[in-house]
Amino acid sequence: MKSKRDVLVDTALRLFYTQGFNATGIDKILAESGVAKMTMYKHFKSKDELILAALMRRDEQFRDWLTAEMQKASPNPRDQLLAMFDALEEWFHGRAFKGMGFSGCAFINASSEFAKLDHPAHQIAAEHKRCVLEHIADLCTKAGASDPRQLAEQLALLKEGAIVTAQVRGLPESARIAKTMATTLLDAALPA
Numbered sequence: 001m002k003s004k005r006d007v008l009v010d011t012a013l014r015l016f017y018t019q020g021f022n023a024t025g026i027d028k029i030l031a032e033s034g035v036a037k038m039t040m041y042k043h044f045k046s047k048d049e050l051i052l053a054a055l056m057r058r059d060e061q062f063r064d065w066l067t068a069e070m071q072k073a074s075p076n077p078r079d080q081l082l083a084m085f086d087a088l089e090e091w092f093h094g095r096a097f098k099g100m101g102f103s104g105c106a107f108i109n110a111s112s113e114f115a116k117l118d119h120p121a122h123q124i125a126a127e128h129k130r131c132v133l134e135h136i137a138d139l140c141t142k143a144g145a146s147d148p149r150q151l152a153e154q155l156a157l158l159k160e161g162a163i164v165t166a167q168v169r170g171l172p173e174s175a176r177i178a179k180t181m182a183t184t185l186l187d188a189a190l191p192a
Contacts (some may be wrong), residue, residue, distance in 0.1 A: 003042045008035045009020040018103045021051055021113045021121070048120070051110075055124045058106045063131060065096060070139075077143035078186055081155060085179035088162055092172035106166030108160075132156065144191045151189045158182050180189065
């Protein structure tokens with residue numbers, strides 16, 4: 001059974017993700033979670049602290065999911081890199097996270113709502129993107145890329161572009177388009 005804190009964080013994450021961080025009030029989170037206001041303030045001093053906890057939960061949730069999907073596809077690093085785009089397409093169709101659907105990237109959304117680079121929510125978003133990039137770079141190294149950092153940056157840019165395109169234009173097939181472009185990049189950058 002989940003703790004009250006976990007219920008609160010999970011409910012807040014779902015609402016922040018689907019309705020926005022600033023647009024979602026504490027009263028709505030409390031009503032949907034069934035957690036009392038006093039209990040919430042026992043765990044979090046403010047809504048801002050709850051936002052940070054929700055973003056940290058999403059970071060863990062998303063990275064665990066993406067890594068597992070990539071590893072499930074193949075032990076081959078090149079195939080794992082391409083599988084990232086297959087995983088994205090599942091997410092874009094709302095099939096990756098039960099009850100969450102697809103409302104874009106929580107970290108892109110957070111960095112937009114909290115635009116100042118020194119805002120803690122923006123910093124968590126940037127750290128999330130850095131960690132995903134590091135995983136991609138590690139796979140590029142394992143795949144034998146001569147410049148794994150550059151290749152990782154290119155693949156991450158395709159990933160981010162696909163996410164924004166899926167969200168803004170409603171095109172889940174952007175993941176497949178990005179995968180085609182990634183295949184070309186990998187063919188050029190990796191040993192045969």
